[in-house]
Amino acid sequence: MNSASATGDLSPDEFRTAAHAAVDWIADYLESSGEYPVRSRVAPGDVRAALPSVPPQHGESLDSMLRDFHGTIMPGITHWNHPAFFAYFANSASYPGILGELLTAGLNANGMLWVTSPAVTELEEVTLDWLRQLMGLGEGWFGQITDTASISTFYALAAARERAGLDIRTKGMAARPDVPRLRVYCSEHAHSSIDKAVIALGLGHENLVKIPADEQFRLLPDAFAAAIAADAAAGYIPLAVVPCVGTTSTTSIDPVVDVVRIARQYGCWVHVDAAYGGVAAIVPELQYLMDGVDGADSLVVNPHKWLFTPMDCSVFYTRDARALKQAFTLLPEYLVTSTSTEATNLMDYGIQLGRRFRALKLWMVLRAFGRDGLAERIRFHCELAREFAGMVHFEGGWELTAPVTLSLVCFRRAPEGANEEAIARLNAAIMERVNARGRVYLSHTKLASRYTLRLAIGNIRTDREHIELAWRELREAAQFVETSGERRE
Known part of the structure; x- marks a missing residue:
């Protein structure tokens, strides 16, 4: 007890x-x-079978919970x-990241609005600007922390859809003959999160065009140019393209410079998936990996992959924060504050309202190392x-x-x-x-x-x-x- x-x-x-x-x-x-x-060596259902099927009637001690953590949970890890x-x-x-996570849990701050915890918003802004500088990127990027690259990519394609000027936010896409097919392009080796984002945004999975790769598994610029030209000629709208800096299967580097050049001819949003490879640009001799990224519209990197930061911590950057905000902002009366028009309210830039203080652990990792x-x-x-x-x-x-x-x-x-x-x-x-x-x-x-x-x-x-x-x-x-x-x- x-x-x-x-x-x-x-x-x-x-x-x-x-x-x-x-x-x-x-x-x-x-x-x-x-x-x-x-x-883990457990079989499916082993952990569940070892746990009570009904909740406890009376409170139990933390000591007993830790014993069960070691005896029941750990074998399933x-x-x-x-x-x-x-x-x-x-x-x-890493140790500094774990310490940051512990302090985050203790504070239990919700950074949905600037006023609900100013440090949550402003530390996130500072920390992500530090990371931008570490990767050798130029000025002009707006950043926010999400949970995973899947959500970051979803946000990028939502912003691209908003910038297309079709008023889909208000009118939707159903039963609208004035809205042509919207096409998204990526390498045949791109991550499945792009497929899921296309599906979730109502673009239709068949409108995700997989571009073939060369013998080193890099997207072929000529093939992309041919595909986007054919779609434009057919009356489709080239909405976005997602080159990779570190593909999931092979960590190949797509030719971002060429992709940006081709996409710009059609007003096509460029989202760079550098979830794994982006942080490698912190190494001076590897900063060339990010060549062309400053010409893109958005970028995702995951400090929880290769920057020793506990799950979950994905960083989404965009050069068009206005389009992102237009895609998601909504201000009911109960969220209006005296600083609503002066400070950054991170709730305006994504689907979630409540936001954890994820910047603290990343800030501590960057400072520690x-x-x-x-x-x-x-x-x-x-x-x-x-x-x-x-x-x-x-x-x-x-x-x-x-x-x-x-x-x-x-x-x-x-x-x-x-x-x-x-x-x-x-x-x-x-x-x-x-x-x-x-x-x-x-x-x-x-x-x-x-x-x-x-x-x-x-x-x-x-x-x-x-x-x-x-x-x-x-x-x-x-x-x-x-x-x-x-x-x-």
């Missing part, structure tokens, strides 16, 4: 005791996260903080990726399947004479065995219909030993699968 204070909440002493224990555990956990199996987590896009929570510290860590991850690629390249029977642009390596086991179907089964079995052993966690993709393994480096605690471990695990798994004849059917 917990002890309630006069306020109705738990007592401060009970909280202090539990919170100190939790902080100590977090520090120990991050120091020893590599000792856990990376991927896949450890994204593990230094050998190489699946998807690896991320990690500084430009040099962040660049050093990102540079090291890219170096590790090149080293791993060298291991693959010089080992017989293995091959790289895409150029190594940043900190991701695409590769596979490809025995001489094996056909694509056999190679796919072999690599799926290798990945499953590696992941099941729990020392390393990988994911896969398909490139030109070829099954491909991905090793994504991005955890702040990943070191050379973890790359070497991954390579040992892969070779041992390949030997086991090929010797035993095991294949995933």
Whole structure:
């Protein structure tokens, strides 16, 4: 039974005791996260079955909750903080980011309006301007923090739709013969969040035009130019195009300069998806990756991917804040304040009203590491990726399947004479065995219909030993699968 204070909440002493224990555990956990199996080993329904099916009748102690956290919740956790987590896009929570998250929860501020917590809005403005400078971008960008790149992309396409001048905000799109098809363009390797945004905005999935890529998986400018010209000639409106600085499958860099030049001829909004790759521009020798971005209309980068900031923290920038505000602003009487026309009210620039104080954790990360510290860590991850690629390249029977642009390596086991179907089964079995052993966690993709393994480096605690471990695990798994004849059917 917990002890309630006069306020109705738990007592401060009970909280202090539990919170100190939790902080100590977090520090120990991050120091020893590599000792856990990376991927959770529970089966579907195991965690749910271990929990009571009805809520408690009487209050329980924080100590009992922490015991259940360790005994019931932890077995169902896949450890994204593990230094050998190489699946998807690896991320990690650094100590300053965790401290910022803790303080955010304690304040519980809602930054929907400037007046509801001025520091929430103004720290966000300052922090995102710092990040802009760190990435080498010019002046004139308006920024806000969202939860994920999916929402940031949704906002970009909503702003593009508003700027098209079709009054869709008021009249909608249904039963309007005066509204032609609105087309959105992206690489065939772009993220599925673009598909979802097109669907959610009522543009129609068939109006998302996937542009083919070259042998290095970069959007082909000539193909884009041909597609947009054909659509314009057919009476469609080219609404937006989404080039990538770091595609999801391969981290390829689309030719943003060419895309911007072509799009400008048609008044087409350019949204750059740099969710993963954008922060690499903090490294001075990698700032060329953002060439052309200053000519775009909007941009998304995700500090929660490769900038050591806890989930969730996506940054959406636009050069046309007016269009974004027109798409979303709505001011009912109960939200009118004396500063409504003087200060920035972030609720005007998106679908959500309530806003967490996400800037605090990002601000603390940027301050704790500084430009040099962040660049050093990102540079090291890219170096590790090149080293791993060298291991693959010089080992017989293995091959790289895409150029190594940043900190991701695409590769596979490809025995001489094996056909694509056999190679796919072999690599799926290798990945499953590696992941099941729990020392390393990988994911896969398909490139030109070829099954491909991905090793994504991005955890702040990943070191050379973890790359070497991954390579040992892969070779041992390949030997086991090929010797035993095991294949995933």
